[in-house]
Amino acid sequence: MEAHSVELRDIVKRHGTTLAVDHLSLQVKRGEFFSILGPSGSGKTSTLRLLAGFEEPDQGEILIEGRAMRGVPPNHRPVNLVFQSYALFPHLTVAGNVGFGLEMRGVRRAAIAPAVRSALDMVRLASKEDRLPSQLSGGEQQRVALARALVNRPAVVLLDEPLGALDQQLRQEMQLELKTIQEQIGLTFICVTHHQEEALTMSDRVAVMNHGRLLQIGTPREVYESPSSEFVAAFIGVSNRLSGRIEAVTGTLGTVRAQDLPAIQARVPAGVREGAEVTVSLRPERLHLSSDLNLNGFDNTVPARIHKTIYNGNETQYLLRLTESLVWRARVPNLGGDHKQFQAGEAVFVRWQAGEGVILSE
Amino acid sequence: MPALLWMGIFFFLPLLLVLVISFAARGTYGGIEWTFSLANYLNMADPLYLRIYARSVALAAATTLVCLVLGFPLAYYIASAPPRWQAVWLMLIIIPFWTNFLVRTYAWMFILRSEGLLHTLLSSLGLFTGPIEILYSDAAVLMGLVYGYLPFMVLPLYAAIERLDRSVVEAAWDLYATGWAVFWRVVLPLTKPGVIAGCLLVFIPSVGAFITPDLLGGARSMMVGNLIQHEYLVVRDWPFGSAVSFVLMTVVLLGVAGYVKVGGVRGWRGGRL
Numbered sequence: 295m296e297a298h299s300v301e302l303r304d305i306v307k308r309h310g311t312t313l314a315v316d317h318l319s320l321q322v323k324r325g326e327f328f329s330i331l332g333p334s335g336s337g338k339t340s341t342l343r344l345l346a347g348f349e350e351p352d353q354g355e356i357l358i359e360g361r362a363m364r365g366v367p368p369n370h371r372p373v374n375l376v377f378q379s380y381a382l383f384p385h386l387t388v389a390g391n392v393g394f395g396l397e398m399r400g401v402r403r404a405a406i407a408p409a410v411r412s413a414l415d416m417v418r419l420a421s422k423e424d425r426l427p428s429q430l431s432g433g434e435q436q437r438v439a440l441a442r443a444l445v446n447r448p449a450v451v452l453l454d455e456p457l458g459a460l461d462q463q464l465r466q467e468m469q470l471e472l473k474t475i476q477e478q479i480g481l482t483f484i485c486v487t488h489h490q491e492e493a494l495t496m497s498d499r500v501a502v503m504n505h506g507r508l509l510q511i512g513t514p515r516e517v518y519e520s521p522s523s524e525f526v527a528a529f530i531g532v533s534n535r536l537s538g539r540i541e542a543v544t545g546t547l548g549t550v551r552a553q554d555l556p557a558i559q560a561r562v563p564a565g566v567r568e569g570a571e572v573t574v575s576l577r578p579e580r581l582h583l584s585s586d587l588n589l590n591g592f593d594n595t596v597p598a599r600i601h602k603t604i605y606n607g608n609e610t611q612y613l614l615r616l617t618e619s620l621v622w623r624a625r626v627p628n629l630g631g632d633h634k635q636f637q638a639g640e641a642v643f644v645r646w647q648a649g650e651g652v653i654l655s656e
Numbered sequence: 657m658p659a660l661l662w663m664g665i666f667f668f669l670p671l672l673l674v675l676v677i678s679f680a681a682r683g684t685y686g687g688i689e690w691t692f693s694l695a696n697y698l699n700m701a702d703p704l705y706l707r708i709y710a711r712s713v714a715l716a717a718a719t720t721l722v723c724l725v726l727g728f729p730l731a732y733y734i735a736s737a738p739p740r741w742q743a744v745w746l747m748l749i750i751i752p753f754w755t756n757f758l759v760r761t762y763a764w765m766f767i768l769r770s771e772g773l774l775h776t777l778l779s780s781l782g783l784f785t786g787p788i789e790i791l792y793s794d795a796a797v798l799m800g801l802v803y804g805y806l807p808f809m810v811l812p813l814y815a816a817i818e819r820l821d822r823s824v825v826e827a828a829w830d831l832y833a834t835g836w837a838v839f840w841r842v843v844l845p846l847t848k849p850g851v852i853a854g855c856l857l858v859f860i861p862s863v864g865a866f867i868t869p870d871l872l873g874g875a876r877s878m879m880v881g882n883l884i885q886h887e888y889l890v891v892r893d894w895p896f897g898s899a900v901s902f903v904l905m906t907v908v909l910l911g912v913a914g915y916v917k918v919g920g921v922r923g924w925r926g927g928r929l
Contacts, residue, residue, distance in 0.1 A: 346830055368829045375830045381823035385845045394841075395831035442831070 298357070299324040299450055299482040300345065305354035307340050307506075314340040315351070316506035322450075322484060322499075327476050329485045329493040329500045333529065337506035338486045342452050345484065346375045359449045369398070374443035375452040378459070380435045382427040388414070388438050389423040395446040413445035416475060433464045440472070444479065451476075453485040457492060469495045490530045494518060502526050518577075522563075524654050527575040534581075534622040536574040540653070543568055547648055550574055554617045558594040560651030573654045580650040581624040583612065583642045592645035598622070600640045610635060614644060678898035686892030696899035705883070705900070709907075712880040715794065715869075716862035719801040723809040723858045724851065726802070731813035731850075732843075735820075746814070749807050757804065761871045764800050765791060768872070792874030800868040808857040816850025817843075852919045860908055880904050 300322040307315040315337045322328045330338040343349045344356060347368035356363040358372060374395065382391050393410045401409070414420045417437035427435055436456065443451050456472065457465045473496045476483045487493050493500050494514040501511045502525075510522045521527035524535070538552035540562070548562035550572065560574045582592060589595075601621060602613040605628075612624045624644065636642055678696055681689045699705070734745040752760060767773045768791040778784040790796050820843065828842040844851070866881030873879070878886075880900065887897030 346826075348826055348829075368826070369832045369834060373830075375827070377823050377827055379821070379823050381821065381827035383824060383828070383842060394828070394833075398828075398832040398834075398837055446831070 297324065298322060299326070299359060300328075300484065301355075301357040302341075303355040303357070305341070305344065305351045305356065307337075307344060307349065307351050309340070313506050315344070318354075318503075318506070318508055320501055320508060320511060322482060324482055325480045326498045327473060327483045327485070327496055329487060329497040330503055331487055331490060331493040331500050331530070332503035333488055335505070336488075336503040338488075338503050339454060340506075341503075342375070342454055342484070342486045345450070346373055346452055347371045372449040373452055374446050374448040374450075375454065376439045376443050376456050378454040378456075380427075380439040380459075382435055382438055382442070384427055386426075387423065388419065388425050388427070388430070391427065391438055392442045392445050394442065399446075409445055410441075413441040416444065416478070417441045432459055433468070436460060436468065440475070444475070444481070447479075447481065450482045450484055453483060455487055455489075456485060457489070458487070465492070472496055494530070502529065504529075520561075520652055521575060521654065524573055524575070527652070527654060532578055532623055534576040534578060536576070536620070536651075538572065538574065540566065540568050540570050540572055548572075548653060550653065555596055555620075558596065558651065559648035560653050561649060562653050566653060574651045575654055576622075576646065576651050578611070578623040579625040580646055581622070582645045583614075583624055583626060583636060584645065585636070585640065585642055587643065589643070589645065593648035594646050594651070596644045598642055598644050600636045600638050600642060602638055603636060605635075612636060614642070616644070674898045674901055677895050678902050680895045682893040682895055686894075688894055696896045697903070699896060700899065700903060708878055708880055708883050709904075711794075711877070712863050713907075715797060715801065715879060716859050716865075718798055719805060719862045720809075720855050720859045722798070722802045723806050724855060727806055727809035727813055727854065728851075731810045732817050734810075735814050735817040742818075746811075749810055753807070758867055758871075761800060761804075761867055764796070764803065765871060768796055768799070791872065792876065794873065794877050796872040797869045797877055797879075800872040801862050801865060804865075804868060805858040805862055808861070809854040812853035812857065813847065813850045816847040816853075820846055848919065852916065856912060856915070860912070863908055864904060 298321045302318055302320050305315050305318040306313070318337070318341065330341060332338045340349070344351050345358075347363065347366060347370075350364065363371060383394065386394065389407075389410050392413055393406045396406045396409060397403075411420060411423075414423060417440055419434060419437050419441065422430065422434065427438065430438065436459070440456070453472075457468050460468060469492055472483075476496075485493070485496065494517075497514055499512060500514055500517050502509045502517060504525055510517055510526050512520075517526065518530055521530065521533075527533045527535075536550070536552050536555075536558070538550040538555075540548045541551045541557060542549045543562055543566070546561055547559050548566070549557050549559055551557045558574070566572060596616060598614040598616045600612055601615045604611040604613075607628070609625050609627045612626065614622045614624055616622055622644070677688060679692050679694070681691050681693055681695065683689045734742055734749075737745060765772075768788070769775075770787055770789065770791070772788075772791070774790070775788045778788070790799075824846070825838060825842060828838045833841060863879075864881045864884075865879060866885045869877055869879040869882055870885075884897050884900050884904070887893045887900060
């Protein structure tokens, strides 16, 4: 049996003169929750439509469960799409919507009802079988759309910005629920989103796309901790940047010298040599702030001045001015007690371990 | 109040007049004799008139069906075109209205008559050389009616299809539906208000049409519209013409009411036609 549920081989898709998907190759394992993350226009939605069969690639090959998909229309593909707008049938009840796929495949009526019921149980909507979509809340409609895909047990469930239309709180609940359901039924999920938190929370692996190209692919941890480019570092979470020149390389660590700042140490990816102009990326939550000059245990220390203090409840965000032109962000959890909060104008020392900084080569 | 007054003067008053006249009798020289009788209504039971009624309803029903079958793909195509092209196509549909209907019907006579355009075209292409006997038949009337009322079908259908959420159509396709199943199970139910509106707009004027059957159907294929025109203008029997008109209106109204009830205009859209 094929190990890959989905395989894209060198896919190219043009829309008029723009290259929507630019030589994209990737593999999705069976039972994996795979997310394609990117801003609008990155080609992620085009990729999803190519998988669903609404469009055909200009070049390249799509394999689903080892079967080549060229020329196979959507109704003959073993995939089901959860639309961004849900696209529920407004004239059919919840049960009618969920049972539609089974009915179209010629499943016996007697077998449809229990399948629909168990799919609705899974999304906790069993009591709303007879409602019309217009009588449901946004979150409920989203669940119906999900159940309508899951009930068919497709080889791959495609999700287009599945939580995009929900409010923040519901979105976070649904992230966990979606992941739980996916693990429960063990189907392959491919989710397209521009929401980095969503992708990191739910996915086993994430592919980051921009301008139709695949920039990086890896586990959420790999993509977050070791972004391969400035775009990925900036798109996934907030990151502080420092531009400088590599003075020395020892093993996996390099010394970077930036203007008006003490030299700092950071991880060096393979192939970056002394003298190279690089950017160092640092996550705001990895910075340690202290007004104490003599504090050991950190590899890097840089003086800064608090520019702004933003209290967020669970954490405090600081805007730090390192030099005239360089402002960083730091996030410090509010631990309670007599936890010290710095005020604007205060001088502090910013410290971090060498391993927290990632050197991005251009 | 002004609306009521307006309706009263321009709608109910003439209707009332027709109703009153329908119970009167024809004067010797074509005038109206103000006596009360049911004779006009009883005369209509004559098989000759019943046949005319039946032919009218059948031709109008056929016209509606043909318009629906031709109009739906056309409306779907227009509604799916890029917005700029939609405007062009709609314009092309409406342009014929700028020419007098009578003139356009004469044009059909030129096309259909035995040595007409159709005959010339077919025989010059070598496709068909025999005589063409279409003009002055029910087929010619049907063609003329379909030609005349097709826009009344296409425009409401276009409006309904244009409103249709395309992702719903894609969803059906994604959920294993074939092209036919997508149409019957999703597209048609969701555009039903447009279908109902289009059918009414084609059927009602077709039933009472008189120019088309007069010019294209000849004497053999009289419709109710011709009968009414004939009674009013040729025989000058206004009371009988009025009675025929009134029965026609009642039949159409009852038919429409039944159709709307069965078609369920008060569907999921909450009664929007």
